[in-house]
Amino acid sequence: MEKVYDVAVIGGGVVGGMTLRELSRYQLKTILLEQAEDVVMGASKANSAIVHAGFDAEPGTLKAQYNVEGNALMEAVTGELSVPFRRNGSMVLAFSEEDLKTLRDLQERGRKNGVPGVRLMSREEALSQEPNLSEEIKGALWAPSGGIVCPYELATAAIGNAMDNGAELKTGFRVTGIEKENGNFVVISEAGEKLYARYLVNAAGVHADEVARMIGDDSFSITPRRGEYMLLDKTQGATVFATIFQPPTKMGKGVLVTPTVDGNLLVGPTSEDISDKADTATTPEGLEKVERLSKLSVPSVNLRAVITSFAGLRATPGGGDFIIGPSAADAGFINAAGIESPGLTASPAIAVAVVKHLEEAGLVLIKREDFSSFRKPFPKFRRMSGAEREALIRQDASFGRIVCRCETITEGEILAAIRRNPPARDVDAVKRRTRAGMGRCQGGFCGPQVVEILSRELGLPMDEVTKCGGASRMLVGKTKETQ
Amino acid sequence: MERLDLVVIGGGPAGMAAALGAWHQGVRNILILDREAQLGGILEQCIHNGFGLHHFKEELTGPEYAARYAKEVADCGICCLLDTMVLDLAEALDGSGDKVVTAVSSKEGYLRIHAKTVVLAMGCRERPRGALNTPGTRPAGIYTAGAAQKFVNIKGYMPGKEVVILGSGDIGLIMARRMTLEGAKVKAVCELMPYSGGLTRNIVQCLEDFGIPLKLSHTVVRIHGRERVEGVTIAAVDGSRKPIPGSEEFIPCDTLLLSVGLIPENELSRAAGVKMDPVTGGAVVDQNRQTSLPGVFACGNVLHVHDLVDYVSEEAELAGQSAAAYLRGEAPCGGTVEVKARDGVRYVVPQRLCKDAGPVSLYFRVGDIYKDVKIVVKCGEKVLLSRPKKKVVPGEMERLPLTAGILSQIDGDVTVCLEQKGAE
Ligand SMILES: Cc1cc2nc3c(=O)[nH]c(=O)nc-3n(C[C@H](O)[C@H](O)[C@H](O)COP(=O)(O)OP(=O)(O)OC[C@H]3O[C@@H](n4cnc5c(N)ncnc54)[C@H](O)[C@@H]3O)c2cc1C
Numbered sequence: 074m075e076k077v078y079d080v081a082v083i084g085g086g087v088v089g090g091m092t093l094r095e096l097s098r099y100q101l102k103t104i105l106l107e108q109a110e111d112v113v114m115g116a117s118k119a120n121s122a123i124v125h126a127g128f129d130a131e132p133g134t135l136k137a138q139y140n141v142e143g144n145a146l147m148e149a150v151t152g153e154l155s156v157p158f159r160r161n162g163s164m165v166l167a168f169s170e171e172d173l174k175t176l177r178d179l180q181e182r183g184r185k186n187g188v189p190g191v192r193l194m195s196r197e198e199a200l201s202q203e204p205n206l207s208e209e210i211k212g213a214l215w216a217p218s219g220g221i222v223c224p225y226e227l228a229t230a231a232i233g234n235a236m237d238n239g240a241e242l243k244t245g246f247r248v249t250g251i252e253k254e255n256g257n258f259v260v261i262s263e264a265g266e267k268l269y270a271r272y273l274v275n276a277a278g279v280h281a282d283e284v285a286r287m288i289g290d291d292s293f294s295i296t297p298r299r300g301e302y303m304l305l306d307k308t309q310g311a312t313v314f315a316t317i318f319q320p321p322t323k324m325g326k327g328v329l330v331t332p333t334v335d336g337n338l339l340v341g342p343t344s345e346d347i348s349d350k351a352d353t354a355t356t357p358e359g360l361e362k363v364e365r366l367s368k369l370s371v372p373s374v375n376l377r378a379v380i381t382s383f384a385g386l387r388a389t390p391g392g393g394d395f396i397i398g399p400s401a402a403d404a405g406f407i408n409a410a411g412i413e414s415p416g417l418t419a420s421p422a423i424a425v426a427v428v429k430h431l432e433e434a435g436l437v438l439i440k441r442e443d444f445s446s447f448r449k450p451f452p453k454f455r456r457m458s459g460a461e462r463e464a465l466i467r468q469d470a471s472f473g474r475i476v477c478r479c480e481t482i483t484e485g486e487i488l489a490a491i492r493r494n495p496p497a498r499d500v501d502a503v504k505r506r507t508r509a510g511m512g513r514c515q516g517g518f519c520g521p522q523v524v525e526i527l528s529r530e531l532g533l534p535m536d537e538v539t540k541c542g543g544a545s546r547m548l549v550g551k552t553k554e555t556q
Numbered sequence: 557m558e559r560l561d562l563v564v565i566g567g568g569p570a571g572m573a574a575a576l577g578a579w580h581q582g583v584r585n586i587l588i589l590d591r592e593a594q595l596g597g598i599l600e601q602c603i604h605n606g607f608g609l610h611h612f613k614e615e616l617t618g619p620e621y622a623a624r625y626a627k628e629v630a631d632c633g634i635c636c637l638l639d640t641m642v643l644d645l646a647e648a649l650d651g652s653g654d655k656v657v658t659a660v661s662s663k664e665g666y667l668r669i670h671a672k673t674v675v676l677a678m679g680c681r682e683r684p685r686g687a688l689n690t691p692g693t694r695p696a697g698i699y700t701a702g703a704a705q706k707f708v709n710i711k712g713y714m715p716g717k718e719v720v721i722l723g724s725g726d727i728g729l730i731m732a733r734r735m736t737l738e739g740a741k742v743k744a745v746c747e748l749m750p751y752s753g754g755l756t757r758n759i760v761q762c763l764e765d766f767g768i769p770l771k772l773s774h775t776v777v778r779i780h781g782r783e784r785v786e787g788v789t790i791a792a793v794d795g796s797r798k799p800i801p802g803s804e805e806f807i808p809c810d811t812l813l814l815s816v817g818l819i820p821e822n823e824l825s826r827a828a829g830v831k832m833d834p835v836t837g838g839a840v841v842d843q844n845r846q847t848s849l850p851g852v853f854a855c856g857n858v859l860h861v862h863d864l865v866d867y868v869s870e871e872a873e874l875a876g877q878s879a880a881a882y883l884r885g886e887a888p889c890g891g892t893v894e895v896k897a898r899d900g901v902r903y904v905v906p907q908r909l910c911k912d913a914g915p916v917s918l919y920f921r922v923g924d925i926y927k928d929v930k931i932v933v934k935c936g937e938k939v940l941l942s943r944p945k946k947k948v949v950p951g952e953m954e955r956l957p958l959t960a961g962i963l964s965q966i967d968g969d970v971t972v973c974l975e976q977k978g979a980e
């Protein structure tokens with residue numbers, strides 16, 4: 074008899090991850106299926122990292138509802154998962170009389186959506202709070218409940234917590250077909266592997282429309298909309314304190330300038346519909362635009378301090394709103410699709426909603442006695458006091474070996490990333506879990522050492538260690554002398 | 557808490573020479589800290605020869621040059637803590653003027669060391685891809701030349717087979733040859749500027765001898781390949797270093813090596829409040845290599861990027877000797893006048909001087925290639941020194957000794973500039 078899972082979640086982003094965690098509260102056999110060789114390789118790793126306040130979404134939409142709910146849940150979720158989160162506040166700038174009108178509209182939307190504390194600020198007040206803003210501004214909208222979080226850390230922690238509570242993970246499993254057999258779903262991978270489940274959750278990001286079509290649901294389509302960013306060195310992290318938005322105009326949405334929870338400065342994104350759902354390349358035009366627009370808000374933004382640029386793809390739904398609920402084609406198939414911004418913010422609330430839909434579809438939820446919503450904090454040497462560091466090294470000498478010197482990441486942390494759920498198997502996976510290689514030298518120095526540690530821990534030859542799975546090998550073979 | 561006379565941060569050629577400089581002047585209570593498992597710094601991975609021509613009057617490899625110093629350090633019995641990373645440098649809170657060095661190692665744990673003097677000798681690191689902001693994908697196969705050098709020379713692995721190198725700094729040139737000797741195909745070296753940033757001898761010995769094209773005024777405008785690099789698009793650039801539309805050329809390759817500049821590793825110095833020179837990326841120092849913090853000295857690549865290790869050793873020895881003088885309580889005559897770079901000269905080290913300093917050498921770099929010029933040192937309108945030079949290039953540091961006699965004429969800020977020959 075084949076093993077039948079109660080629920081299989083397709084897509085290991087923040088939505089799939091949060092859903093998996095929510096499911097792991099109950100006595101269920103659950104599994105997360107992810108096509109890439111690590112989790113959190115889609116939109117959830119490349120976005121603005123803002124916990125939106127919720128004044129932007131149109132009242133009455135799922136976006137508005139889950140945004141505000143998710144925002145309110147963020148303290149509890151990040152606390153339980155030991156993920157840094159800060160309510161630094163969001164500020165939208167006005168550059169003209171027309172913009173001031175837009176701000177008043179946003180304020181009204183915020184009121185309707187139930188966003189706490191949204192108010193207009195005078196030019197002077199905004200400038201005294203954020204001295205680096207453009208002198209050109211006419212006023213601003215202030216939303217104190219806006220925040221910042223590390224999106225991949227949040228998603229990875231949610232998946233790790235679910236796994237610690239018994240959920241399973243299968244990476245490298247690209248769903249290419251779904252059939253039905255004896256009332257169960259048969260999920261088929263590209264490699265021909267089969268997996269059985271009573272219920273499915275479709276959290277496949279930009280590919281969610283294709284996955285839905287596998288069960289005959291063609292009710293929606295997803296367009297990838299690319300957003301490009303530049304990340305600046307930590308020396309620039311205090312350029313602004315709040316997240317600085319530009320007002321939406323006929324010319325577009327503008328770009329934001331924000332500190333990150335890790336102390337860098339992030340500027341972007343652009344917004345461009347593309348056709349290729351995997352094209353996360355940055356472009357000269359995009360980067361130039363980010364530069365030009367960010368300077369409108371913060372003229373002194375120092376783009377010479379860029380340490381990397383990247384792009385993410387929004388899963389833009391044809392209908393505009395999130396698509397959350399059972400598919401018309403099969404009630405046991407729950408869509409969590411079209412989750413573009415503010416999907417990161419909304420994800421804890423979306424997860425609760427998805428589980429509710431599953432229950433309504435007949436899934437029996439019995440609480441697990443041994444469930445723990447807490448994830449043991451990931452060791453972070455860089456944030457410890459001297460005494461804590463001393464104690465940690467005495468306990469485990471690998472914490473006395475600094476591997477990444479830009480971010481002060483120890484070997485102990487890299488080992489934890491490889492050994493803890495969900496396990497890191499490649500260089501980028503180590504980087505997302507520990508920050509090794511995320512600093513100003515971008516892995517120039519720690520790269521070789523991380524490859525060595527991965528090779529040792531995974532029992533792989535050095536030249537089979539990859540950057541991000543697949544063909545992304547770091548090294549191509551031995552030198553003549555060592556062959 | 558034990559109080560050391562001198563803590564040297566970094567055990568590369570600069571750190572070792574500084575420690576020895578102090579030792580030979582009678583300082584005994586010295587500690588060298590380095591995060592690597594052995595002394596030698598970046599020289600350990602520079603297995604090519606070309607080191608020590610000035611200092612030892614013979615051609616050594618990097619490890620051989622380092623080994624000579626390491627042996628002397630060991631012979632003198634100077635203490636070293638290796639595998640030890642310095643995390644912080646600060647002034648002691650007790651008003652003693654001591655410095656507190658915080659370090660960490662798996663063997664010794666978490667250390668707080670008090671020292672009367674500190675020499676900064678942390679070297680430099682390479683500029684990464686991000687700093688260039690090259691558009692495109694972010695696949696495997698993009699390395700700084702130094703990281704590739706470490707893989708090949710220390711770990712024994714090849715980072716790729718078909719290589720394009722961006723930037724013609726010395727490390728890039730050396731790696732072009734090294735990768736070729738290891739059987740890789742180096743398809744081109746692209747340099748944004750109309751001239752190479754590397755030593756002429758490296759261009760000849762590492763590129764020309766192997767028929768590797770050096771494309772001046774070219775840059776990489778796009779990186780291709782999702783998982784592993786599949787190619788790069790290069791383009792010619794105009795006078796303002798902007799890519800010229802229509803000049804793009806796609807080069808298939810699996811590896812892009814970057815040799816686009818070095819940045820002094822000064823996070824510790826900055827956090828400690830040492831005054832920095834925005835041009836060199838290193839500390840502002842006087843002729844003794846003392847920084848703006850009394851008792852803290854800097855030398856080697858952490859002060860300004862050197863191309864020859866011989867000058868590193870020379871400068872570091874001076875820094876060590878100055879620490880010894882400081883410990884003896886000899887009020888060193890600090891910098892009373894500024895040394896400024898003008899007209900074609902990018903920077904000068906030291907940035908401060910005093911007229912009673914005795915003989916001093918000025919080290920500087922120019923901002924472009926100049927032919928048939930005079931290097932002129934002035935104080936106000938007074939010309940202190942004028943030296944003709946056939947050619948000066950940005951890739952080669954210039955050294956200009958000033959005698960005590962010249963220094964005694966100083967009565968204000970000094971400028972170093974280039975003048976066209978015969979322009980008087
Ligand atoms: C540029 C940009 C900026 C944004 N800014 C913000 C912001 O500031 N605040 C905010 O709240 N939200 C923001 N968002 C939105 C947020 O990032 C997304 O809503 C959220 O990450 C979506 O998560 P997800 O899990 O649905 O999708 P993803 O993270 O994309 O995860 C989907 C996963 O499914 C996998 N998958 C796809 N197809 C298959 C298959 N066939 N088989 C197996 N696995 C498959 C993918 O590999 C991927 O890992 C932004 C988005 C973008 C792109």
Ligand SMILES: Cc1cc2nc3c(=O)[nH]c(=O)nc-3n(C[C@H](O)[C@H](O)[C@H](O)COP(=O)(O)OP(=O)(O)OC[C@H]3O[C@@H](n4cnc5c(N)ncnc54)[C@H](O)[C@@H]3O)c2cc1C
Binds near residue numbers: 567571866
């Ligand atoms: C590829 C390459 C080729 C070269 N070729 C030549 C050549 O042919 N001829 C020539 O004369 N010169 C050459 N040079 C130049 C010469 O090697 C350097 O100028 C010299 O090594 C600089 O010495 P340094 O001590 O200042 O720095 P480094 O050698 O970089 O030493 C700095 C040391 O400080 C340590 N350190 C830094 N921060 C910390 C910290 N926080 N805690 C603990 N330790 C720390 C580092 O681990 C390192 O060991 C070359 C350099 C390179 C990189």
